[in-house]
Amino acid sequence: MTGTAFDFRDVGYAYRSHRALDGVSLRIDLGERVALLGANGSGKSTLLRLMDALAFADRGAAFALSAPLSESAMQEEAVNFAFRRRVGLVFQNPDVQLFNPTVLDELAFGPLQLGWEKPRVRAAIAVALARFGLAPLADRSPHRLSGGEKKRVALASILITEPEILLLDEPTAALDPASRADLVGVLAQERGSGRTIVVATHDLDIVEDIADRAIVLDQGAVAADGPVAEILHDIGLMRRSHLIFEPRRGRPADPTAMGGS
Amino acid sequence: MAEPSYGRCNCGTRRRGFVNGVVVALEAAESHFLEAERSAARRGLLQGLDPRIKVAATLALVVGATATTSLAVLALLFGLAVGLAALSGIGPARLSRTVWLGVLLFTGAVVLPAVFLVPGDPIARLPLVGWTMTLQGLRSAAFVLGRAETAATLAFLLVSTTPWPHVLKALASLGVPAPVVAILGMTHRYVFVLLQSALQLVEARRSRIMRSMTASQRRRTLMSVVGVLLERSLALSAEVHMAMIARGYRGEVRLLHDFRARPVDWAFLSAAVAVPVAILALRA
Numbered sequence: 001m002t003g004t005a006f007d008f009r010d011v012g013y014a015y016r017s018h019r020a021l022d023g024v025s026l027r028i029d030l031g032e033r034v035a036l037l038g039a040n041g042s043g044k045s046t047l048l049r050l051m052d053a054l055a056f057a058d059r060g061a062a063f064a065l066s067a068p069l070s071e072s073a074m075q076e077e078a079v080n081f082a083f084r085r086r087v088g089l090v091f092q093n094p095d096v097q098l099f100n101p102t103v104l105d106e107l108a109f110g111p112l113q114l115g116w117e118k119p120r121v122r123a124a125i126a127v128a129l130a131r132f133g134l135a136p137l138a139d140r141s142p143h144r145l146s147g148g149e150k151k152r153v154a155l156a157s158i159l160i161t162e163p164e165i166l167l168l169d170e171p172t173a174a175l176d177p178a179s180r181a182d183l184v185g186v187l188a189q190e191r192g193s194g195r196t197i198v199v200a201t202h203d204l205d206i207v208e209d210i211a212d213r214a215i216v217l218d219q220g221a222v223a224a225d226g227p228v229a230e231i232l233h234d235i236g237l238m239r240r241s242h243l244i245f246e247p248r249r250g251r252p253a254d255p256t257a258m259g260g261s
Numbered sequence: 262m263a264e265p266s267y268g269r270c271n272c273g274t275r276r277r278g279f280v281n282g283v284v285v286a287l288e289a290a291e292s293h294f295l296e297a298e299r300s301a302a303r304r305g306l307l308q309g310l311d312p313r314i315k316v317a318a319t320l321a322l323v324v325g326a327t328a329t330t331s332l333a334v335l336a337l338l339f340g341l342a343v344g345l346a347a348l349s350g351i352g353p354a355r356l357s358r359t360v361w362l363g364v365l366l367f368t369g370a371v372v373l374p375a376v377f378l379v380p381g382d383p384i385a386r387l388p389l390v391g392w393t394m395t396l397q398g399l400r401s402a403a404f405v406l407g408r409a410e411t412a413a414t415l416a417f418l419l420v421s422t423t424p425w426p427h428v429l430k431a432l433a434s435l436g437v438p439a440p441v442v443a444i445l446g447m448t449h450r451y452v453f454v455l456l457q458s459a460l461q462l463v464e465a466r467r468s469r470i471m472r473s474m475t476a477s478q479r480r481r482t483l484m485s486v487v488g489v490l491l492e493r494s495l496a497l498s499a500e501v502h503m504a505m506i507a508r509g510y511r512g513e514v515r516l517l518h519d520f521r522a523r524p525v526d527w528a529f530l531s532a533a534v535a536v537p538v539a540i541l542a543l544r545a
Contacts, residue, residue, distance in 0.1 A: 091504055098450075122517070
């Protein structure tokens with residue numbers, strides 16, 4: 001797969017008086033697996049929202065799939081439809097994303113909104129239920145699910161439409177170790193799919209499994225961009241970006257000290 | 262020295278009354294939903310019917326109850342609702358606790374003046390105040406109360422024998438606009454999230470209470486919980502809307518429903534529709 005997924009040039013975004021992104025420039029090609037690393041408040045979630053056209057840059061220029069990411073462009077029905085078909089975002093809080101009465105309805109929501117025919121929706125649901133092990137939960141209400149199950153349903157509800165670009169906001173937040181391993185396994189399976197994956201996380205333990213490239217954000221700006229192994233082993237960078245603890249005297253620096261949730 | 266305990270309440274009477282009261286009420290609300298879900302999952306007459314048929318039949322029977330001008334027919338309809346409940350595994354004890362008592366108290370309070378104010382044949386006189394009860398007043402109060410109890414029982418049967426998502430899909434397939442169905446669905450879905458939030462807020466408050474609260478402190482606590490909940494629900498609604506847009510929502514909700522009505526469903530619906538039709542025909 002060739003082409004550009006995202007091209008951000010000197011992008012800025014502010015929530016009222018707080019500037020969340022300040023001069024972000026980055027380019028992500030189609031098929032890349034990228035981890036956005038940064039401490040809380042570094043601008044990761046905001047950047048994902050800009051990538052999913054849920055918010056728009058107030059400075060600079062942003063492009064997705066070679067088209068401008070602007071409010072006026074997204075107001076055009078055809079542009080919006082084409083974009084939503086190709087880009088999917090898994091929210092950090094599954095309670096935000098799982099708004100339907102049952103798991104089955106949740107899976108059906110995206111395809112139905114994208115205008116799929118009902119037989120095709122049913123077939124896709126059957127595949128998703130099997131792939132994510134959700135068949136026993138199909139008729140359950142999302143509020144009755146565990147945290148891990150909710151995350152799985154949230155991911156399945158996005159992947160069911162087979163988006164070319166998958167954006168994930170803190171996918172392992174508040175998960176127990178088993179659910180976390182389960183989710184990482186699903187994401188690791190995506191390696192051969194050719195899908196572009198952008199994951200915002202501060203869980204350093206999972207980065208090598210799910211991404212090849214890491215972009216470090218610090219106070220709304222890109223602090224580093226490079227191969228995952230290189231970034232994770234730059235202890236100074238990790239420390240400056242508040243991704244690891246300041247090591248105490250007599251204890252070795254541990255790049256995974258802030259990892260896990 | 263007594264061992265400290267960390268259970269439901271190890272606090273003063275006033276605090277137990279207020280904070281624990283809120284927790285108990287919130288837990289009761291959640292357990293009410295759970296009970297409804299459990300009875301919907303049981304085997305029974307109504308549980309086995311097509312949800313669309315149940316919605317339509319309930320509507321027909323409610324129309325019958327409101328259209329009738331005969332107390333005997335109203336009593337029959339009420340008896341029918343109780344019979345359907347029994348065949349669906351819902352006993353009179355649960356009906357009286359969940360439906361009848363509340364309706365009786367609320368509707369009873371509303372119709373009580375009618376017993377004395379509607380002019381007609383006097384049948385009794387209240388000893389101290391000297392108010393006169395009339396036959397016509399009692400009859401009109403009985404009608405209002407009977408209709409309310411019958412309609413509430415039928416509505417309760419519908420939601421207690423049908424999973425809520427199926428009720429929503431039945432409404433959608435019967436022509437109720439999709440946005441209305443979506444709002445009903447989301448309300449049900451997020452009531453639990455907000456209930457959970459409310460419980461956590463009250464629990465967190467309780468864990469920090471050191472001594473009895475005064476009345477003004479209790480009011481402030483309640484108001485702060487309400488305020489925080491309102492703020493959270495506003496933030497949540499904005500986030501949910503964003504999540505919907507991210508998945509292609511453009512103002513029109515599309516639903517997937519695949520119910521199949523069998524002959525027994527049609528027979529049930531026919532019988533239910535026959536009730537208001539017969540009542541209206543007799544009135545005409």
